[in-house]
Amino acid sequence: MTKIKVDPNKCIGCNTCCLIDPDTFELDTTSYKAIVKQQPAEINDKTKSAVDSCPVTAISIVDEP
Ligand code: SF4
Incomplete structure (x- = not known):
């Protein structure tokens, strides 16, 4: 399963x-x-655009079983 x-x-x-x-x-307010x-x-x-726009590449798309 693909997850963010x-x-x-x-x-x-x-x-x-x-x-x-x-x-x-x-955004977590805490x-x-x-x-x-x-x-x-x-x-x-x-x-995809949100992932690509992160200035510090903190977001990944991962494939999990
Ligand atoms: S740093 Fe990246 S993950 Fe964090 S709020 Fe900005 S775009 Fe989102």
């Missing part, structure tokens, strides 16, 4: 991914790091 993951050690809380794909990402709100049913263009 945010590395909290890399995330700088810039909010870009949340603005581009608010269905998938939200840690100010992005978290995955809901795994997308499929990796669509908006999700």
Whole structure:
């Protein structure tokens, strides 16, 4: 199964991914790091764009069994 993951050690809380794909990402108001709100049913263009737009490459698309 394909999943989106945010590395909290890399995330700088810039909010870009949340603005581009608010269905998938939200900013945790305690840690100010992005978290995955809901795994997308499929990796669509908006999700891909959010992943590509992260300035610190904190978001990855991983294949898990
Ligand atoms: S775009 Fe990257 S650095 Fe910015 S909030 Fe999202 S995961 Fe964090």
